[in-house]
Amino acid sequence: MQALHVIKIGGNVIDNSENLHRFLKDFTALDGHKILIHGGGKVATQISESMGIEAKMIDGRRITDIDTLRIVTMVYGGLINKNIVAQLQRYGNNAIGLTGADGNLIHAQKRPVKTIDYGFVGDLKEESVNAENIAKLLDGGFTPVFCALTHDGEGQLLNTNADTIASALAVALSDKYETTLIYCFEKKGVLHDVNDDESLIREINPERYHKLKQEQVIHSGMIPKLDNAFAAISCGVKAVVIGHSDDLGQLKGKHAFGTRLSE
Amino acid sequence: MQALHVIKIGGNVIDNSENLHRFLKDFTALDGHKILIHGGGKVATQISESMGIEAKMIDGRRITDIDTLRIVTMVYGGLINKNIVAQLQRYGNNAIGLTGADGNLIHAQKRPVKTIDYGFVGDLKEESVNAENIAKLLDGGFTPVFCALTHDGEGQLLNTNADTIASALAVALSDKYETTLIYCFEKKGVLHDVNDDESLIREINPERYHKLKQEQVIHSGMIPKLDNAFAAISCGVKAVVIGHSDDLGQLKGKHAFGTRLSE
Numbered sequence: 001m002q003a004l005h006v007i008k009i010g011g012n013v014i015d016n017s018e019n020l021h022r023f024l025k026d027f028t029a030l031d032g033h034k035i036l037i038h039g040g041g042k043v044a045t046q047i048s049e050s051m052g053i054e055a056k057m058i059d060g061r062r063i064t065d066i067d068t069l070r071i072v073t074m075v076y077g078g079l080i081n082k083n084i085v086a087q088l089q090r091y092g093n094n095a096i097g098l099t100g101a102d103g104n105l106i107h108a109q110k111r112p113v114k115t116i117d118y119g120f121v122g123d124l125k126e127e128s129v130n131a132e133n134i135a136k137l138l139d140g141g142f143t144p145v146f147c148a149l150t151h152d153g154e155g156q157l158l159n160t161n162a163d164t165i166a167s168a169l170a171v172a173l174s175d176k177y178e179t180t181l182i183y184c185f186e187k188k189g190v191l192h193d194v195n196d197d198e199s200l201i202r203e204i205n206p207e208r209y210h211k212l213k214q215e216q217v218i219h220s221g222m223i224p225k226l227d228n229a230f231a232a233i234s235c236g237v238k239a240v241v242i243g244h245s246d247d248l249g250q251l252k253g254k255h256a257f258g259t260r261l262s263e
Numbered sequence: 264m265q266a267l268h269v270i271k272i273g274g275n276v277i278d279n280s281e282n283l284h285r286f287l288k289d290f291t292a293l294d295g296h297k298i299l300i301h302g303g304g305k306v307a308t309q310i311s312e313s314m315g316i317e318a319k320m321i322d323g324r325r326i327t328d329i330d331t332l333r334i335v336t337m338v339y340g341g342l343i344n345k346n347i348v349a350q351l352q353r354y355g356n357n358a359i360g361l362t363g364a365d366g367n368l369i370h371a372q373k374r375p376v377k378t379i380d381y382g383f384v385g386d387l388k389e390e391s392v393n394a395e396n397i398a399k400l401l402d403g404g405f406t407p408v409f410c411a412l413t414h415d416g417e418g419q420l421l422n423t424n425a426d427t428i429a430s431a432l433a434v435a436l437s438d439k440y441e442t443t444l445i446y447c448f449e450k451k452g453v454l455h456d457v458n459d460d461e462s463l464i465r466e467i468n469p470e471r472y473h474k475l476k477q478e479q480v481i482h483s484g485m486i487p488k489l490d491n492a493f494a495a496i497s498c499g500v501k502a503v504v505i506g507h508s509d510d511l512g513q514l515k516g517k518h519a520f521g522t523r524l525s526e
Binding site for chain 2: 155
């Protein structure tokens with residue numbers, strides 16, 4: 001099977017144009033098929049504010065009302081996505097910018113209203129990702145660049161968490177490709193001591209993960225992140241790597257980038 | 264050769280959601296390969312105004328400064344494009360929304376500054392359209408939906424006239440497909456009497472075009488439009504059809520839609 005890297009970057013990369021350019025160069029330099037998934041960043045908030053639209057929160061949760069969905073469609077699907085594509089083209093990477101509506105690539109279901117109405121938020125199901133159509137793009141020499149938008153197949157765009165999209169893509173494509181899922185964030189990886197970047201843990205398998213949780217080295221917010229990573233691995237993803245976007249260039253040297261989770 | 268319809272719609276279709284839905288249904292019902300190109304519409308102006316950005320004009324010409332380019336990238340590339348894609352998906356058409364940067368499909372050159380600096384406006388050249396990559400999408404079962412954005416290959420998005428994009432796509436793809444270029448506008452076609460919709464001229468060949476110009480039935484603004492149409496035909500496009508977006512459904516009956524220009 002051919003190798004595939006599925007890489008997610010967050011707003012911290014997008015907000016700093018120097019970091020973004022370095023990342024996009026390193027991304028382009030990676031061998032083999034690759035997919036990029038990007039989140040939002042501060043620009044969405046800035047544009048909302050300039051249009052007089054306030055972020056809607058209920059019980060600390062962000063709500064995607066119709067105004068927010070319009071902003072997100074403009075900023076994620078247009079401004080950020082198309083500028084990333086244009087930059088990747090500059091570096092010789094044949095990027096193609098996508099939402100889940102494009103090519104019917106990612107189908108989602110509007111989150112049912114229980115105690116909170118999240119608005120136009122889409123949840124993914126097992127069969128959400130159209131692996132066949134994505135493979136057509138990859139095998140045609142295109143590099144898919146996804147923003148955090150999906151659709152319900154009934155004409156409605158939906159806002160979907162970018163981490164969730166990345167994981168679903170990696171799982172669905174692991175039948176066709178030897179898939180590595182990479183989350184870039186603002187830390188060098190999983191750290192023994194959260195305040196010491198030098199305390200990076202290079203490799204974690206399920207056994208070690210169990211031990212690190214018992215020792216409370218891994219706790220609170222990291223647990224659902226790593227649970228999801230190991231769930232992806234148990235569904236066929238070869239490895240999940242968590243690291244700093246600035247360091248992606250190290251990936252070509254193997255094992256020197258971030259924390260690698262595998263069986 | 265397989266048939267291909269390249270269809271351009273303007274802001275008048277996009278601004279009216281009922282008309283847009285009817286058009287998208289009719290577009291979906293057309294047999295064979297198809298490509299849609301859409302312009303902007305009032306929503307771009309509304310969003311500019313809500314952000315306090317004024318349209319920049321010099322000598323009656325619209326200027327694409329950096330703020331305008333951001334708006335256009337958000338509204339054309341995001342809001343309008345992705346909503347059209349989501350609607351087409353609803354009707355069972357496997358649409359994929361694109362700028363010219365995506366897949367390096369349409370390359371342009373920033374317009375050189377002479378008497379007027381148009382800003383981030385891109386002009387097309389003979390080799391601008393990447394017919395090979397577009398054919399990969401068409402043959403992969405996707406329906407490309409282009410907004411009026413291109414790129415210079417150096418990381419810069421550019422604003423390019425949607426009519427020009429439609430014509431360049433049709434010409435470039437006529438080597439691979441039997442291509443019909445369709446401009447949808449707010450009239451039923453070329454009219455003998457501009458105030459009488461019943462005076463539609465059904466067919467015009469170069470000889471008749473010459474005569475209609477001599478008789479001043481065709482004059483002023485229609486002349487460059489039709490000159491461009493006949494230029495596309497002389498470059499391999501099978502026919503150019505000009506008609507009202509509301510009537511596209513008639514195209515399945517052949518010859519009953521708009522004015523058909525051919526050799």
